[in-house]
Structure formats: structure tokens, C-alpha cells
Amino acid sequence: MPPLMVSHATFGPRPEAVPAVDVAGEFETIARLLRPLAHPDYARNLSDDVAVLPSRPGHDLVLTKDALVESVHFLPDDPLDTVAQKLLRVNLSDLAAKGAEPFGYLLACHWSDRCGWPEREAFASGLAADQKTFGIHLLGGDTVVTPGPLSLSATLLGWVPEGTAPRRAGARPGDAVYVTGTIGDGWLGLEAARGRLALAPDRVGALAEHYRRPVPRLEFGKAVRGMVSAMMDISDGLVADARHIAQASGVGLALDLEVVPLSAAAHAWFDIRIDPEAAMERLVTGGDDYELLLTAPERDEAALRREADRLRLRLTRIGRVVAGTGVEARYLGNRLDVGAGGWVHGG
Amino acid sequence: MPPLMVSHATFGPRPEAVPAVDVAGEFETIARLLRPLAHPDYARNLSDDVAVLPSRPGHDLVLTKDALVESVHFLPDDPLDTVAQKLLRVNLSDLAAKGAEPFGYLLACHWSDRCGWPEREAFASGLAADQKTFGIHLLGGDTVVTPGPLSLSATLLGWVPEGTAPRRAGARPGDAVYVTGTIGDGWLGLEAARGRLALAPDRVGALAEHYRRPVPRLEFGKAVRGMVSAMMDISDGLVADARHIAQASGVGLALDLEVVPLSAAAHAWFDIRIDPEAAMERLVTGGDDYELLLTAPERDEAALRREADRLRLRLTRIGRVVAGTGVEARYLGNRLDVGAGGWVHGG
Numbered sequence: 156m157p158p159l160m161v162s163h164a165t166f167g168p169r170p171e172a173v174p175a176v177d178v179a180g181e182f183e184t185i186a187r188l189l190r191p192l193a194h195p196d197y198a199r200n201l202s203d204d205v206a207v208l209p210s211r212p213g214h215d216l217v218l219t220k221d222a223l224v225e226s227v228h229f230l231p232d233d234p235l236d237t238v239a240q241k242l243l244r245v246n247l248s249d250l251a252a253k254g255a256e257p258f259g260y261l262l263a264c265h266w267s268d269r270c271g272w273p274e275r276e277a278f279a280s281g282l283a284a285d286q287k288t289f290g291i292h293l294l295g296g297d298t299v300v301t302p303g304p305l306s307l308s309a310t311l312l313g314w315v316p317e318g319t320a321p322r323r324a325g326a327r328p329g330d331a332v333y334v335t336g337t338i339g340d341g342w343l344g345l346e347a348a349r350g351r352l353a354l355a356p357d358r359v360g361a362l363a364e365h366y367r368r369p370v371p372r373l374e375f376g377k378a379v380r381g382m383v384s385a386m387m388d389i390s391d392g393l394v395a396d397a398r399h400i401a402q403a404s405g406v407g408l409a410l411d412l413e414v415v416p417l418s419a420a421a422h423a424w425f426d427i428r429i430d431p432e433a434a435m436e437r438l439v440t441g442g443d444d445y446e447l448l449l450t451a452p453e454r455d456e457a458a459l460r461r462e463a464d465r466l467r468l469r470l471t472r473i474g475r476v477v478a479g480t481g482v483e484a485r486y487l488g489n490r491l492d493v494g495a496g497g498w499v500h501g502g
Numbered sequence: 503m504p505p506l507m508v509s510h511a512t513f514g515p516r517p518e519a520v521p522a523v524d525v526a527g528e529f530e531t532i533a534r535l536l537r538p539l540a541h542p543d544y545a546r547n548l549s550d551d552v553a554v555l556p557s558r559p560g561h562d563l564v565l566t567k568d569a570l571v572e573s574v575h576f577l578p579d580d581p582l583d584t585v586a587q588k589l590l591r592v593n594l595s596d597l598a599a600k601g602a603e604p605f606g607y608l609l610a611c612h613w614s615d616r617c618g619w620p621e622r623e624a625f626a627s628g629l630a631a632d633q634k635t636f637g638i639h640l641l642g643g644d645t646v647v648t649p650g651p652l653s654l655s656a657t658l659l660g661w662v663p664e665g666t667a668p669r670r671a672g673a674r675p676g677d678a679v680y681v682t683g684t685i686g687d688g689w690l691g692l693e694a695a696r697g698r699l700a701l702a703p704d705r706v707g708a709l710a711e712h713y714r715r716p717v718p719r720l721e722f723g724k725a726v727r728g729m730v731s732a733m734m735d736i737s738d739g740l741v742a743d744a745r746h747i748a749q750a751s752g753v754g755l756a757l758d759l760e761v762v763p764l765s766a767a768a769h770a771w772f773d774i775r776i777d778p779e780a781a782m783e784r785l786v787t788g789g790d791d792y793e794l795l796l797t798a799p800e801r802d803e804a805a806l807r808r809e810a811d812r813l814r815l816r817l818t819r820i821g822r823v824v825a826g827t828g829v830e831a832r833y834l835g836n837r838l839d840v841g842a843g844g845w846v847h848g849g
Contacts, residue, residue: 199669202750204596204734205566207667210557219552220608220657222644249551261567263610263655297569303650308610310567310657320554322546387551403549 181298184264188279194259194292206261206294214314219249222308225267229367230348231304235274237367238307239281246311247289247371248388248445253320254380255313257289257373262296265306289373321386326404326450330384332474333459335372335447337418338393340365342441358420365418369445376447378462384476386449392442394493397474397482400450407479408450412439412486416471432498435486440493450476528645531611535626541606541639553608553641561661566596572614572651576714577695582621584714585654586628593658594636594718595735595792600667601727602660604636604720609643612653636720668733673751673797677731677823680806682719682794682815684765685740687712689788705767712765716792723794725809731823733796739789741840744821744829747797754826755797759786759833763818779845782833787840797823 185201193201197208223245225231229238243260250257262282266275286292294312344366346352347359354362376386385404389396393415397408412435417425421438428434451459456472463470477483484491490499532548540548544555570592572578576585590607597604609629613622633639641659691713693699694706701709723733732751736743740762744755759782764772768785775781798806803819810817824830831838837846 202746203600203670205564205600205602205667207600207662208563208565209664210559210561210563212557212559214557216555216557216563217552218555218608218641218657218659220610220643222610222612222646222655224612224646224648224650226649227646253550253552253554255552261565261657263567263569265569265571265612265653267650294565296567297655299569299571299574301571301650301653302573303571303614303648303653306612306648306650306653308569308644308655310565310608312565315554317556320552323550399549 181300184275184298188275189293189298192279192282192286192293194294197259198292198294201293201295211314213317215317215320217250217253217255217313217315217320218310219246220308220310221246221249222306224306225304233348233367235277236281236284239278240285240368242307242309243282243285243289243291243311244369244371245390245445246309247373248369248390250311250313251371251373251376252386252388252447253315254376255315255320256377257291257311257313259292259294259312261294261310263308264298265301265303266298267301267303267305270305315380319380321380321383323385323387323400323403325384326400326406326408326476327384327452328406328476328478330450330452330476331456331472332397332408332410332476333449333451333470333472334389334393334416335375335463335468335470336444337416337421337469338389338444338446339421339438339441340418341369341443341445342437343421343424345443352424354420354423358423361418361420366443369443371445372447372468374466375462375468378466379449379459382455382458383449383451386447389444389446389448390442392440393444393448394439394482394484394491395442396448398493400448401481407477408474408482409477410474410482410484412484412491414471414473415439416469432486432489436491436498439484528647531622531645535622536640536645539626539629539633539640541641544606545639545641548640548642558661560664562664562667564597564600564602564660564662564667565657566593567655567657568593568596569653569655571653580695580714582624583628583631586625587632587715589654589656590629590632590636590638590658591716591718592737592792593656594720595716595737597658597660598718598720598723599733599735599794600662601723602662602667603724604638604658604660606639606641606659608641608657610655611645612648612650613645614648614650614652617652662727666727668727668730670732670734670747670750672731673747673753673755673823674731675753675823675825677797677799678803678819679744679755679757679821679823680796680798680817680819681736681740681763682722682810682817683791684763684768684816685736685791685793686768686785686788687765688716688790688792689784690768690771692790699771701767701770705770708765708767713790716790718792719794719815721813722809722815725813726796726806729802729805730796730798733794736791736793736795737789739787740791740795741786741829741831741838742789743795745840747795748828754824755821755829756824757821757829757831759831759838761818761820762786763816779833779836783838783845786831786838
């Protein structure tokens, strides 16, 4: 553990004379790796204490902040370019669920001992790639060293037209429930990345890629924000997040797990399970999917499908909103008991 | 080190069924400790993925993000209510330097093993106290566990009237250089908190308090944002931060260290040094002062002093802006060589 010293490595020039932990490293990290990523107008070239952002009349600013810790949220041997991308994407997924158009982020890097120049360069290259993919820029932040594991947080900012960001709280009895994409690839991807899946290498690779670099559904979120009654991204697992909508909206959600969409790789895994109920439970409670879960009135189904088709995105109706509370998830005639874990047969 | 699991404890309800590290703890932390701190209008009760903020026409949004790591930026035995306050205040100090009115923040807590309920409650009570002091509210964020030391980051948000946030880059030759308050209490406060100062207990207590709970100069920053040519907060030490202004503005700063304002406690320490030059070097390079450093045209001196007097804040003219580069800091006829450390006698 390094000695305690003064080291507020806020983005901004940092002279050699300051008695701080690895300040030269933080200074060079900012100058060489982060400044090229800065927003051209609002980041003050990362040489002030702040970012200054003009208001955008008629729009709301959407803010989200997620943190990742090595060995807790990503694997110690995950390449750092993908860790940077995962950091941005788990946050971008929150913006997607609110129909927001992302434009920038602030970043806090707590570098561990193992983060030398090659690791920091890989991290910055991952940021650069996703800045291009998603049209965002770095606005500011902080870079410090830690005696602990590599830890990261990002605050993502996006705009939506005033009053249009969907809530979790708007689901009404009679609404249909949908998910985008496929479910379970996040959990399977973690298993794949840990070398625990006995599947063909291309399946393992596709799943690990999904775990490391999920795809936030930004375009779909923007397209449907005016049609949905509730929307959120699936980060804790389909069933858990359905409960979040149920709880926030004061309703129940009835899910038919037989129609839950699986990827080809997930099918390859699922089809050789000897206990399909246990396997399905894993897929719908595993988390890290970063698909969108939404509810909408019946009358909007055709419009939702048009937007999904236009974006070539799978959209699956998996249930309905009912009066009551909580989630009733059924599969092969049995009911998943989320609280206790496991299945209530014939329940 | 806990096993790697899916644990995106974004503020928002978190069901028991999700296989995650201490998820119940994070869930209860949000529900019991953080939700009472949430902004009544914009934080969505911490039960959505995001905060949604209306634009404020005619105003710019000022954003800053600083991180603190235990044993790097604060002491392992610092009370956690003061750690929470320091986290907010180092960020509020950045807003002060831009004349911004703070209104809210996002928070990432990476709790270490030692953070049980008493520690988390103390932390939340520190946030609550400073929310009241500074008129701010929690907007959102993330709470996770880490196998490393307690680590924190906050993103602070404030408003300024459009185009009025001072830069570091505006200092012009002929401008005068000022500091608010007193210099060196941050470094002395760290020494005091570590039990290394042989001073009367009330002196030691006052200095440690300054280190743990610095006072951001928000009112003064707002009052003078229209008069200054450059302004920043002093976090890296007076001389280092003067160099930041010199570099950003493309000018030199000539500082007279004989007039640098010291607190009564700092005087008590300084007056018994056998080497005043070495002692002065410590005070002006130590950092963690969180006073404001500003430059302004001569003609604005009376107006600046009026604002300082109104706020009962000490304002000291410590030098002038000159053509050239870097900082020339003189004391007792000698020149402080910042790059090499130490003094150039008769230099």
C-alpha cells in the first residue's frame, strides 16, 4: 500500500513537484491517453476543473452512473479495451431504456498496480472505439491510483425531448410485455469467459463477447420511447427486472417463459441440459443481458414491431401486465418461485 | 476476494434472488440510507436507472467528478461522516471556482470489508449534513462492494448563467493575483490528522478539521465570477495551481510568498521552524487547501474586496501576472525552484 499523500489527479495539468502517488503517471495518462478523447467544445481540453455544458431548451438531461470493480464485475483477465467498452455500454444501456441520445461521459479510473502503460493504452483504445460507435465524447473526471483492484465508474449523459423519458412506473393491467434480443447470453457469457462451457469454440466466443461487450439498444429505445408505458434495461436478470417494473408500477407481470427468446448459442447449451427447468431458471435470473424490457398497450403492438423490424432487432412478446403484485413466471406448467428459488410444480 | 458474480447494484430495487455479492446489503443501503437523500423531483426516488433533469434555459451546466481512495486520499481512521463530507466538498470546491450554484450529485460507493452498517450510516449522515449545508440532493449513482479499500467518487452538478463560468485560461499580464482564506492548512491538517504535529491540542484539532472538512468558497465564487480573468481552486498546492493558471493562460505568475496568508494554527507551527524557507515550501506546495486562486485586472480590486468583506472572507493579493511562462515564487530574497524542489539563493 503506498503512503498516504495528496493526489487529487483531477483531469488537468499536474506538475512534477506535487508530492503525490504516481502523479507523473496520472499526468501523462491524461495528456497522452485521455485528452485525445475529450469533447471538442465542452470538456475545456481536460485542463480545467470542470466540464461546462450549455442547456438544451426543450430537452431533459438524462444522467446515469455505474461502477465496475475487477473480480466483482469483470474478470481479472478480461482485456482492458473490452472493460472500457463494458463500462460505457452498461451505462449506455441505461440511457437506451430512457430513449435518450447519449453525448458524453465523465470517468473515474482507480488504477491498480497491474495497470501499466500497455493496460492504460488498451483501456483508452476501447474508449476511443466506443466513442466512435456511439457518438460520444469524454467530458472530464478523475484518474487516481489505488492499492486495491482496478475500479472504474462512469457518469453518462444523454438528452431526451422534454418529458419523454419512459419510467419504470407506467405499466398498466392489460399492457403487453416485450423483450428485445435474446435472454440469458449475459450469464452464459460469464460462464463462457470463465472457461466453464462445453460448447463449440464459436459458440463460446459469441457468448463471451456478449458478456464483455453487450450492445445497448439505443436506437430502439429512442424509436419507441413515446409508445411504451414502462421501459428498463435488463441488467439483473429478466425475472428480477420484471419485478422492478411490477413494483414501481403497482401491478403484476405474468411471464410465459416458454416463449423467452434464446440465441443460437444459448439454444445449443439449453438443448443438452438434462433439467430444462433448472436451465431456464439460470437464463432468466442470470443478469448482464442489457436488452430492453418494456410494457405497452395492445394497440401499439404493430407500431413497436415496425420499429423493431426497421432496426432488424428481435422483439418478443413474453407476457402481460395484470392486476396484483410481483411476477408470475411459468414454464412447462410450473411456476418459478423467485423468492425461494426453484419451481413450484403444478403451482 | 468474493467470487465473481453479477452485481450491478445501480440505485434501484434489487431482489433477493439475484446471485450477487451482498446484494441485500446494497439494496438496504439504498432503501434505508440513500433514498432519504434523494432529490425530490429529479432522482426518480432512486428506483429508476437514471436521473432526469430539465434544462435551465440561459444557464450552463457545470460538471465535475473527483474520486477518493482510502489510504491514498483519506486516512483509514478518518470518521466516515467526514469522508462523505470531504468527497462532496472537494467537488463543491471545483464548482466554487467556476462560480456555479450546486444543486445535486451522483455517487459511486465501492464499499470495502470494513464498511458494515455503522460505517455506512455514518457515511450517509455526513452526506445528509452537507446536503443541508450546501442545498444539494442526491440524484443517483451506484453502490457496489470491493475486495479493495473503500473507494468513492461523486459527480457534482451546478448551474451558472450562460457563458459566465471563469476559465483557467484568462489571466493577462498586469492582472493581480489573489487567494482566499489561508494557505497550508490542508498539508498541516494531514500532518495533524496523522498525529505528527507537536502543537497545542486546539491547533491540532483545527488543522485536522480543515483537512477532513474543507470549506468550499461557493458564495465568493458566485459573487466574483464576472470580475476575475482566471479562477481555480487550490487542491494541488498554491504554487502548483498557480502554474496551472500560468500554463493555461500562456503567461507567468510572480508570487510574493512573504505575504501568503497563514492561519493562526499555521503561524503557531511556522514560528517555531528553524528553517523558514523549508517550512514555507511545505505550506505552498502541500495541497488540499480548497481555497480559490484568482487573477483580475487592477481596476477590479475594490470590487473584489467588497465581496470578500461582505462574506467576511480573507482575500490576499499575493502577486501579479507577467509576460512569460511559469511561476516565480520569492521569499526572503530567494526563489523557489519548483521543478527541482528547494530554493535558489539570491536567484
